[in-house]
Amino acid sequence: EVQLLESGGGLVQPGGSLRLSCAASGFPFSNYAMSWVRQAPGKGLEWVSSLSGSGANTYYADSVKGRFTISRDTSKNTLYLQMNSLKAEDTAVYYCAKDRTGLVRFFDLWGRGTLVTVSS
Amino acid sequence: DIVMTQSPDSLAVSLGERATINCKSSQSVLYSSNNKNYLAWYQQKPGQPPKLLISWASTRESGVPDRFSGSGSGTDFTLTISSLQAEDVAVYYCQQYYTTPLTFGGGTKVEIK
Numbered sequence: 001e002v003q004l005l006e007s008g009g010g011l012v013q014p015g016g017s018l019r020l021s022c023a024a025s026g027f028p029f030s031n032y033a034m035s036w037v038r039q040a041p042g043k044g045l046e047w048v049s050s051l052s053g054s055g056a057n058t059y060y061a062d063s064v065k066g067r068f069t070i071s072r073d074t075s076k077n078t079l080y081l082q083m084n085s086l087k088a089e090d091t092a093v094y095y096c097a098k099d100r101t102g103l104v105r106f107f108d109l110w111g112r113g114t115l116v117t118v119s120s
Numbered sequence: 121d122i123v124m125t126q127s128p129d130s131l132a133v134s135l136g137e138r139a140t141i142n143c144k145s146s147q148s149v150l151y152s153s154n155n156k157n158y159l160a161w162y163q164q165k166p167g168q169p170p171k172l173l174i175s176w177a178s179t180r181e182s183g184v185p186d187r188f189s190g191s192g193s194g195t196d197f198t199l200t201i202s203s204l205q206a207e208d209v210a211v212y213y214c215q216q217y218y219t220t221p222l223t224f225g226g227g228t229k230v231e232i233k
Contacts, residue, residue: 035222037170045162045170045213047222059220095169105217106160108181110169 002026002109004096009114016086016118022079022096022111029077030055033099035107036070036081038092038116048094049081053102064090086118122146122216126225132233139201141228143214148194151218158218161190161199164227165210173212174199206232 008020020036035050049070050059058070069082079096093115097107123146133139149158157177162170172181174190177197187202201208209232214225 044211044227045164045215045224047224050220050222061221100175104220104222105158106172106175106215107162107170108172108175110171112169 004098004109004111006094006096006111006114009094009116011117011119012086013120014086014088014118017082017084018086018116020081020083020094020096020114020116022081024077024079024096024098027098027109029072030074031102033102033104034070034072034079035097035099035104036079037095037097037107037110038090039095039113040089040092043092046092050099050104051079052104053099057104059104083116086116088118090116091118092116121221122149122218122223124214124216124223124225126212126214126228128228129226130229130231132231133201133204134233135206136203137233139204139208139230141199141212141214141230143192143197143199143225145195145197145216145218149216149218150194157193157197158216159190159192159197160215160217162213162215163208163210164213170213201230204230204232 005023036048067085093113095113096111098109159177161174164170178190211227
């Protein structure tokens with residue numbers, strides 16, 4: 001079955017760190033660009049970061065640049081998001097999303113999301 | 121950054137009637153070399169992740185009912201639900217992928233009147 005399964009969310013204090021994981025199955029993981037998209041409670045969608053299918057290119061929203069790092073382990077078919085220096089405004093459901101191609105464009109498969117809450 | 125502006129924020133439509141959602145980009149998302157509009161539409165039902173409906177402004181995804189259609193070019197786009205069904209109650213988002221940062225519209229909530 002083609003699916004994405006996120007994990008690693010939880011409650012963290014401001015300034016803390018968290019690593020999200022996204023386990024992919026049912027498709028050739030290393031062929032596709034992958035991304036993280038977040039959604040604050042009751043709000044709209046916000047793109048966070050993407051990794052090209054080749055793995056050579058990474059992209060970040062200005063709001064997370066320098067604090068978040070996207071990466072992948074193709075041997076484990078897993079995408080990661082290392083989040084450091086977390087702020088209250090990072091509180092959101094974080095979705096892992098697969099692109100249609102190896103380029104960063106639009107998302108044809110989404111996980112169910114993992115909730116990150118940044119609060120003291 | 122390309123700003124995506126959706127209108128209206130919400131709309132209530134009777135079952136079987138047409139729903140029209142607009143999306144405007146702050147700059148053109150039409151790539152002249154291939155004449156393609158880098159614009160996608162998603163549907164998000166309560167408690168669920170988004171679902172891709174349309175890419176390239178008007179290409180419907182496999183399995184998406186043909187009552188959903190996308191149109192427009194350049195900076196102005198429309199998602200039309202030709203005959204609203206109960207299962208279409210959701211929030212709809214447009215997204216440009218012409219350039220990073222990828223950006224979404226603020227969403228349009230569709231309800232039954």
